[in-house]
Amino acid sequence: MSDIENAFGALKKAIDSYNPLAVGTWELFRSICKYRRLKKHEVLYSLGEIPASFAFVYTGLFRTFITDDKGNEYNKNFFYEGTFPGSMAALLRNEPSQFAIVALEPAQIIEIDFPAYRTLLLERDDLKLFQIHYLEKNWLLAKDAREIAIVQEDATQRYLRFIQDYPFLVERLPQHHIASHLGITPTQLSRIRKKL
Numbered sequence: 001m002s003d004i005e006n007a008f009g010a011l012k013k014a015i016d017s018y019n020p021l022a023v024g025t026w027e028l029f030r031s032i033c034k035y036r037r038l039k040k041h042e043v044l045y046s047l048g049e050i051p052a053s054f055a056f057v058y059t060g061l062f063r064t065f066i067t068d069d070k071g072n073e074y075n076k077n078f079f080y081e082g083t084f085p086g087s088m089a090a091l092l093r094n095e096p097s098q099f100a101i102v103a104l105e106p107a108q109i110i111e112i113d114f115p116a117y118r119t120l121l122l123e124r125d126d127l128k129l130f131q132i133h134y135l136e137k138n139w140l141l142a143k144d145a146r147e148i149a150i151v152q153e154d155a156t157q158r159y160l161r162f163i164q165d166y167p168f169l170v171e172r173l174p175q176h177h178i179a180s181h182l183g184i185t186p187t188q189l190s191r192i193r194k195k196l
Contacts, residue, residue, distance in 0.1 A: 003108060004035045007058035011110050014056065014082050018137070019129040025120075029127065032116035038107045045087055047100040053111045054086025060107020061172055065180070066099045075181040078169060084134070086114075104173070155184045156192050 001009070008030060015021055021029065033056075038044060044062060045051050062079040076099055079085035087097035091114045121127050153161065159182055163170050170178070179189040 003058075007035055007056075007108055007110055008033070010058050010082070011056045015130050018133040019126060021126050021130065022124075025124045025126050028120055028124070029117075032113040032120065034111045034113075036109050036111055038103045038109065040103055040106050042103045042107075044085060044101040044103060044109070045097055047098070048096045050094060050096050051087050051090055051114070053114050054084055054088070054091060054117075055112065056110040057081050057083050057085065058108040058110065059105075060109070061104045061169070062101050062107065063104055063177060064099050064101045073180060074183070075177050078166070078173065078177075078181070080169065080172075083138075104177070155182060155188055156195070158182045158184075159189065159192050160196075 011033070012021075012026060015026075015029075036055075038060065044055060047067065057079050059081060062085050063075050064077040064079065064085065065073045065075045067073050079101070085101050087099065087101070089095075090097040121131060159178075162178065162182060175189055175193075176186045179186045182189065184192075
């Protein structure tokens with residue numbers, strides 16, 4: 001099988017893990033998708049761009065980051081195999097994205113046309129159920145846990161939670177990206193790692 005067929009197979013498996021799609025829904029969904037390769041450091045979505053799509057990661061690793069007035073970057077999130085990067089607020093409001101998404105590794109993705117997806121979502125109940133289950137798990141529950149951790153945990157506890165929740169990312173991410181995600185400096189992270 002080709003990379004393209006494998007990528008679409010992985011996408012189907014990921015969607016079905018939330019809610020299985022009927023054959024007809026899957027065929028319509030697949031028709032609004034496009035396979036792409038990205039190089040390391042290539043921008044998937046730019047800061048200030050009005051996006052027209054979101055993506056599925058077949059291979060590779062991405063970071064979502066914002067930049068403050070002084071040019072400091074803060075890593076909001078990481079997207080890896082089986083996840084769906086995109087600027088959902090910008091897509092829903094049809095406005096410029098407030099963050100950028102960039103490849104940290106060479107990547108293979110499937111880009112999903114958002115306006116066509118929204119149309120299909122209104123027509124297909126099985127796709128609606130996928131959307132509901134995905135949003136509940138990855139946006140509501142995960143966001144709550146992260147917000148609680150930022151307020152209630154110190155830097156060491158946040159780091160320990162990160163390596164517990166994402167052991168597969170610890171070796172793939174440069175330390176400064178992990179530090180930025182945790183809201184600490186690379187020096188602070190280095191001290192925490194030495195203590196542990």
